[in-house]
Amino acid sequence: MRGDVEAARRRADVIVEGEYTFGMQDQAFLGPESGLAVPEEDGGVHLYIATQWLHSDRRQIAPVLGLPEDKVRMTLAGVGGAFGGREDLSMQIHACLLALRTGRPVKIVYNRFESFFGHVHRHPAKLTYEHGATADGRLTHVKCRIVLDGGAYASASPAVVGNASSLGVGLYAVDDVDIEAIALYTNNPPCGAMRGFGAVQACFAYEAQMDRLAARLGMDPVELRQLNAMEEGTLMPTGQRVDSPAPVAELLRRVKAMPMPPERQWESSEGADVRRLPGGLSNTTHGEGVVRGVGYAVGIKNVGFSEGFDDYSTARVRMEVAGGEPVVAVHTAMAEVGQGGVTVHAQIARTELGVGRVTIHPACTQVGSAGSTSASRQTYVTGGAVRNACALVRERVLELGRRRFGSYHPAWATAELLLEEGKVVTDGGEVLADLVDVLGDEAVEVEEEWRHRPTEPFDPRTGQGNGHVQYSFAAHRAVVEVDTELGLVKVVELACAQDVGKALNPLSVVGQIQGGSTQGLGMAVMEEIVVDPRTAKVRNPSFTDYLIPTILDTPTMPVDLLELADTHAPYGLRGVGEAPTLSSTPAVLSAIRDATGLALTKTPIRPEHLTTGAV
Known part of the structure; x- marks a missing residue:
């Protein structure tokens, strides 16, 4: 709580209230849970495992086995996605x-049915919001209550509550807030970490509220958001x-300025393409009663x-x-789960040391902890x-060179300058030869x-404190076409503008944004x-009954990267992987509301919600 919500409420010219329901989502990673345990001659065990945090797993496994941690050795195996489900x-x-027990290697692989029961899911939520504003659109206050279904075990629920509450107002500057968030034990399946981690549920509700307001x-809903947008220095x-x-x-301006996709895309000089219609290849819609809608949303996620x-690596x-x-x-012990960290580490080494040949060792517990592959960190x-x-390493190599050649050796002075600038290989020639001569048979190693x-x-008591180290921002514009008679939705385009601070690998960054946007869709x-x-x-x-987007459901996804350094x-x-998962869901819902005029306070939207107005 901050400020005086009741006093601010009296100043408001307009107040909107809403109750929202967020469903339980599965991480739906490609590779199910699997591992290979091999007994060691010293009485320990070596586990090859698909996980998100090797050292955390070892800390929990060793006491159960009655072994010291140094006798539980872990190596990261191939990980077919994670999204929080392997924490x-x-x-x-x-x-x-x-x-x-058997003295033999043991391999366990879950089938998909076992996987659905064997890992946590995203918390379902009930969210009640109140927003007030003056007649010119300035927010006066926000009041909300967020109730998360944690299921039968605690898992990551306390931290999910922390994110949902601390980010519950979104990206808006408002002085008077009253936020309450709780997670409850229930008899339902346990819920825990999933991409977006509490901020997703809140974003769905506060962005719907901004549209209502x-x-x-x-x-204009974009102008209202821009009017109240936070900026550097905002409290x-x-x-x-x-x-x-x-x-x-600026992100909202950019995403709004992107060219709109053409209307009636299913019509062309070459004939109708039913894949571009709601219902797609089911061939149930032929353009009659199809209405277009456009919606916007913006989200904030901590990194x-x-x-x-104590967050370290x-x-x-x-x-x-x-x-x-x-x-x-x-x-490193970093779990590569598809985020592209292995490539980035090689890029960093080449940049800092100017060396073309870089090897990335498999992640294992023979090096210090890298923390979890989560929180976009x-x-x-x-x-x-x-x-x-x-x-x-560079400093130690330079020191070796100074000891060998002396401070004033002209060749080494050039090599030293280039090494400091990470240009050894690109310059080549004598500089590279000098470096090889300096190292000789000696290796320089640093942990x-x-x-x-x-x-x-x-x-x-108050909820105040400097709890987060960094924030990530993304804005989406969704364009949908809805057959209002059949309740079918076609997402035509899901455009995103995101501030990434610095795109170390732009292609990987765009892939992360498009992947996160698809999960939100x-x-x-x-x-x-x-x-x-x-x-x-x-x-x-099963993936027969639990539906996830396929290539036929995935729309055009233009991405505009903004790079403002932190x-x-x-x-x-900036961490980029989670923010697009936040704002994509409410943007799609906003576009469907624009097309149908329905309130749509529940996610996911189903055909019966659009034909009966039951949500």
């Missing part, structure tokens, strides 16, 4: 127990001041672990000569560790930890775990 243990302990005020509801670029209004968590970098040229090896934190380790600036827990119109109210069991534990972060970058 909790699944078959790790069972595989290790069986391997130690714009309609009541007779304002968050938690009392934390935003101390890096927050280009919310990195928050609320005082470790990297080991080794430089030596092999085959007559310097080579670099990078070793790995490029920020583990990338920062790799950069710092490379800097120390370095890196921590971002500290955060602090939120005050349990799925939540808007098709994805929901259905729980039997009598038994609390999942009723649709000076507190390595290379000025």
